[in-house]
Amino acid sequence: MEYSYVIIDSDAVSNLQLSTFLEEYGDFSCSGLAKNPDDGLNQILKFSPIWSSSI
Numbered sequence: 001m002e003y004s005y006v007i008i009d010s011d012a013v014s015n016l017q018l019s020t021f022l023e024e025y026g027d028f029s030c031s032g033l034a035k036n037p038d039d040g041l042n043q044i045l046k047f048s049p050i051w052s053s054s055i
Helices: 010-024 037-047
Strands: 003-008 028-034
Touching: 003 010, 003 037, 010 028, 028 037
Parallel strands: 003 028
Antiparallel strands: none
């Protein structure tokens, strides 16, 4: 099973370290990088499923 993640951090070095660490595991896929919470939330919402109102 593959898990996607979004990194929300303004520090580019920290982003690179985390991405490199997670690349060692085949189950993780980076779906976006964001420098602030607003951009991070927008990235997350791009990839989240749309739920039917009939549920």
